[in-house]
Amino acid sequence: MIGDNIKNKIVAIICLCVVLAFILVSCTENTNNDNSNSTSTISNVVERSTATNTSKILEETTTVEKTTSVPSTENKIKIVPKKSDPNNIYDSSGFVLIDDIIPDVILDVRYATEYNFVGDVINGYEEPLAFLTYEAAEALSKAAKEFREKVYQLKIYDAYRPQVAVEHFVEWSTDLNDTRMKKDFYPNIDKSSLFGAYIAHYSGHSRGCTVDITLFDTKKQKDLDMGGTFDYFGELSHPTYTGVTTSQYNNRMLLRNVMQKYGFRPCSTEWWDFTYTNEPYPNTYFSFPVSKKSITYK
Numbered sequence: 001m002i003g004d005n006i007k008n009k010i011v012a013i014i015c016l017c018v019v020l021a022f023i024l025v026s027c028t029e030n031t032n033n034d035n036s037n038s039t040s041t042i043s044n045v046v047e048r049s050t051a052t053n054t055s056k057i058l059e060e061t062t063t064v065e066k067t068t069s070v071p072s073t074e075n076k077i078k079i080v081p082k083k084s085d086p087n088n089i090y091d092s093s094g095f096v097l098i099d100d101i102i103p104d105v106i107l108d109v110r111y112a113t114e115y116n117f118v119g120d121v122i123n124g125y126e127e128p129l130a131f132l133t134y135e136a137a138e139a140l141s142k143a144a145k146e147f148r149e150k151v152y153q154l155k156i157y158d159a160y161r162p163q164v165a166v167e168h169f170v171e172w173s174t175d176l177n178d179t180r181m182k183k184d185f186y187p188n189i190d191k192s193s194l195f196g197a198y199i200a201h202y203s204g205h206s207r208g209c210t211v212d213i214t215l216f217d218t219k220k221q222k223d224l225d226m227g228g229t230f231d232y233f234g235e236l237s238h239p240t241y242t243g244v245t246t247s248q249y250n251n252r253m254l255l256r257n258v259m260q261k262y263g264f265r266p267c268s269t270e271w272w273d274f275t276y277t278n279e280p281y282p283n284t285y286f287s288f289p290v291s292k293k294s295i296t297y298k
Helices: 002-069 134-149 163-173 191-197 246-261
Strands: 095-097 131-133 152-158 210-217 264-266 273-276
Touching: 095 134, 131 134, 134 152, 134 210, 134 246, 134 264, 134 273, 163 191, 210 246, 246 264
Parallel strands: none
Antiparallel strands: 095 131, 152 210, 210 273, 264 273
């Protein structure tokens, strides 16, 4: 009897252990499932949050790109007009930086670099800046506004040119052995014929009302095709030259017509050259340097 009781107790203990083990396994599985569900929920929240933030970032980036791609004149500074002394060729009081009047203007001042028909930085161009008289700059800003409405920006190659720079050109023209830049700027013309036809002792640029420009297409992000390059000596540069395509000719006429509308006279031999007709200093050839130190209003 005693032996049977012991056996029965052992069996009961074993059964109890089995039941406990089953309960423990079930609890563990439920806990794992809960953790898995919790992790999945958290993951989904993170993914949704990341997607939302990414979307916002993309929208903000797109907004910034759209904003910066549109030319703006919001940074135009107010300038109190002054007058230069016409008897003092170093008096820059009546001149302004063009980008202070036209903030979105593009500057490509070639004479402040070695890429020009001379092949050297030109005397007087200490920095790649562009000056004009206040009157000419204001008139140019009106033209720039109309070009802007047609999705174009002004690009400037040259504006005010110190008399010392003109003298540099004249001196260079007498050195017939220096033809380093002939291929790019005067391939079909003998250098000996440049003086008189293209280079002179004085230039309207030195009076501060002549500007060399082209147009930049803001949609295509490149210069408008004018059928010729700046400072190319030859018939190809004549505004009315018929050897260019219809599209190139129309681009030249667009530039020409708008500039004339705002008081600028076109040059007959250079499609990029325009002179403001109401010149404040028609008889003065200034020679102050193209440099920030020549700014008098800031």
